[in-house]
Amino acid sequence: MNYLQHAREVLDIEIAGLEKVKNEIGEGFEQAVEAIMATVDNGGKVVVTGVGKNLHIGNKIAATFTSTGTPSVLMHPIEAMHGDFGILGDRDILLAMSYSGASDELIALLQPVKRKGVKIIAMTSDPDSPLAQHSDIIVSIKVEQEACPFNMAPTTSTTATLALGDAMAMVLLHARGFQIEDYAKLHPGGAIGRTLLLHVDDVMRTGARCATVRTGLPVRDALLAMTGAKSGCVAVVNEDNTLAGIMTDGDLRRHLITSPNLVELSVEEVMTPNPITLTKDVLALEILNIYEKHNIDDLIVVDADNRVIGAVDIQDMPKLKIL
Known part of the structure; x- marks a missing residue:
């Protein structure tokens, strides 16, 4: 047969x-x-x-x-x-x-x-x-x-x-x-419920866990900030704390081959300007969609005036059981 x-x-x-x-x-x-x-x-x-x-x-x-x-x-x-x-x-x-x-x-x-x-x-x-x-x-x-x-x-x-x-x-x-909000209410447990009920505000890193560095400073300072926050990225901010760009582990690896003096460069030379951002009221489900669509691992959270208030790291998602 x-x-x-x-x-x-x-x-x-x-x-x-x-x-x-x-x-x-x-x-x-x-x-x-x-x-x-x-x-x-x-x-x-x-x-x-x-x-x-x-x-x-x-x-x-x-x-x-x-x-x-x-x-x-x-x-x-x-x-x-x-x-x-x-x-x-x-x-x-x-x-x-x-x-x-x-x-x-x-x-x-x-x-x-x-x-x-x-x-x-x-x-x-x-x-x-x-x-x-x-x-x-x-x-x-x-x-x-x-x-x-x-x-x-x-x-x-x-x-x-x-x-x-x-x-x-x-x-x-x-x-x-x-609606999808109704669906979430009927699935309070498991990954489905968490992605539909949790918002960015519930999962973002804040305070010492959100790495930031001022424009004009060298990459060395950015690395120290990332290490201290145990983060894969650092938000590059202007003097008024508005977002200028993001520097990630991936950016560092890409510049390491061509820039032997990488740690001495200014963060502006390495960062990605005008990155994709989140606001705190966005559903966790949308975070996953952005990760998948743009093939990125880190997102900065900003307020209505583009000031940095937190960050979301993909490595936190499994711990929150939404990945």
């Missing part, structure tokens, strides 16, 4: 399934988005349920919803019939997933849901299935074939269900005006 070729064939089948779902997405999807928006605006949440592989897919969809501003939770249909039905509130909406639309465990759940007066969104391939017939909104996930050679194991269908769930979450994110 050619393993790689077979793997590519499986992926081709799943890609074809996604293309079919994309091309056939329609009114049901729009209705589902609008119903979910109305539910959330009314203080409710999306309760996701499914059986077998769809339960695992549903867990991921619920997590994506919640992390992008649409409150959601997973409900196991069997456990729901034995006490967990309390997860479903009167203001909620149920997103029920079954490719065949005929899973007994899921169908058994629908009657108590209907008695509760909760709307049901069905994600299924069969519009005539028991699930579809008991639902208020039908979102089609029909694919041509599973990637399984017996056309049995849920593969293409679960991929399509997951992708459609992602599409729904992203459409809801956009429709509800969810």
Whole structure:
């Protein structure tokens, strides 16, 4: 067997399934988005349920919803019939997933849901299935074939269900005006939260840890300042503390070959004038973007009058767990 070729064939089948779902997405999807928006605006949440592989897919969809501003939770249909039905509130909406639309465990759940007066969104391939017939909104996930050679194991269908769930979450994110600041509030831990919640003011070096040297002084003094601050750069400042330039370890290495008397040169001869700067209110995420875009390791922080108030060194980023 050619393993790689077979793997590519499986992926081709799943890609074809996604293309079919994309091309056939329609009114049901729009209705589902609008119903979910109305539910959330009314203080409710999306309760996701499914059986077998769809339960695992549903867990991921619920997590994506919640992390992008649409409150959601997973409900196991069997456990729901034995006490967990309390997860479903009167203001909620149920997103029920079954490719065949005929899973007994899921169908058994629908009657108590209907008695509760909760709307049901069905994600299924069969519009005539028991699930579809008991639902208020039908979102089609029909694919041509599973990637399984017996056309049995849920593969293409679960991929399509997951992708459609992602599409729904992203459409809801956009429709509800969810911003990156909102995303940060929902991710307070880990690198994502830190880069979106921390500002330059939280991570910059100040005082003795921010190396500065006056214009007109020799490189020797700049080196002493960098060594004392344990910094890879020094801000070159004018008499009024406004920024004139930056001198980095890289500048020193580049001049060392051509300037044997490097330490005697004035800092103006070695520094980079008018460097990229930051203000203290910039998000930490933007620091990382600047590092990557401009391939630099050190940034000077200035105030509204271009006076130096601090510095940000890339070597501090791992310690702050934002790199």
